[in-house]
Amino acid sequence: MNLFASDVRMVGRLIVKDWQVYQKALAGFLAGIVLALGLIGSGGPWWVAGAGAMLLIVLLVVVGSVTIQTSLFIERKQQTVPFIMSLPVSPMDVYWGKLLANLAIFLVPLLLVGGGMITLILTTPIADGLVVWIVLSVVFVLTTFCLSLCFAIACESEGWNAFVMLGLMTLIGPFMFVVGRLEGIVEHVRGEQVVWTPTALAILAAELATIAVAIVVTSVLHARKRSFL
């Protein structure tokens, strides 16, 4: 079993194809994210910044969900999958193409949100210590996206996918709340220094490990397929 038995050029073409198919929808989300960042950094009353932060989280969650929905479920429904399978591609080419295209499409708004928030924090009077909490939260959103994506690739049932996706989404709020109050993080949130305590690093490592395990398990499952259907 070779997890990387793929034609890199073909995988690249599939990624570009997905990017082109979904770039217009993505542009709309990016405009919304820029608006939300503008609200947060506007220096207006607290509720304007609060509305911006809420909009940011909602957009990030929705863009992840829409990316998976459109590139996997709607493709299956609209029957474009047979067209792709008829090309000189192997099941692993299509798998890596789908996985990496979704990650690339989602990383654009995610990095915009993460980068935008960190820039706002470091360039405004907001306490710089908040950066750690922002990074952990953004990587947690990435983790939930990766878990949803891997599950959607492995399981074709829309019902189960909706259940998993919604379940993971509901964890984002509690995660941000709990991590913001954890010892090792809470004491530095309002400080002017960005402090990566062992607790913060452990959470970050756990998030990255979860992403890696999800991708490896899905890849192993997929590599066992020797034909598409």
Add this chain to the structure above:
Amino acid sequence: MDMLSPAIALQGVHKHYRDFALRDVDLVVPTGQIMGLIGVNGAGKSTLLRMLIGLIRADGGTVEVLGQRLPEAQVSVKRHIGYASDDMRLYRGQTLRWHMDFVARIYPDWDEAYAQHLLTRFDLRAQQKLGGYSHGQRVKALLLLIFARHPRLLLLDEPTTGLDPVARGEVLDALAEVLRDEERSVLFSSHNTADVEQLADAITFLHRGAIVASSDKDTFLDRWRRILCRGMAGTALAALPGIASVRESAPLIELKTDAYDEAFPERLRAAGLQIQSIEPMTLEDIFVTAVRQGATR
């Protein structure tokens, strides 16, 4: 890629699903042949075609396409295959030009001049999004994407299903034009015998996952006859070889045979029958009779 091998060679192929099985399929399509695969819905045509492009792995037997084993060699074989099925769709939000560019980047043999010719031939607008195309236009767009890269083997699964008579005629004309290339092999499935009769030079009947008859079209049409006789359908008639069906409606007997030759009428007379008429059969009639004959064997 082996140029001397048959385009398709299946031997003892079987595939079992919970409600359906493809059983012991042996089939050879020589290079340059246009074979029509006829069967009712659920006969196994799509399963067989998907196997021939490596999408489905057979449970047993060997599948060789263009001299290579499938599904192991599916990537290299698919470079030379044009496959279209009635459940295949293009991206609704993208233009035909976008699809042409996408396919051209994948296949080095993409022939842009021929693609432009086909655009005119099919009366398609390259800059229009596929979402605005009619079903007939979508089928023609798909065929354009396939034909413009000059595949050595065409696998077409019900290419005319759902088309109105005008679009169907256009697609069949276009197919006939493309199929003049004698180096290109074609296997296309249909439950419409008229389409197959128009295009194919060999025919295979598939029923309930098994091949019930396979031969070149002329042999089918030459060897099958509907014969009206007078007399008694006794044991002498039952002993005659090549009788596919017997229907009695006193005083007439209708016989259908798949082994007609010059001596056949004499054999009927020897069996005590008076021949009233001998008529050639349509492919549809041959198919229905062959399927019933296969089902009763």
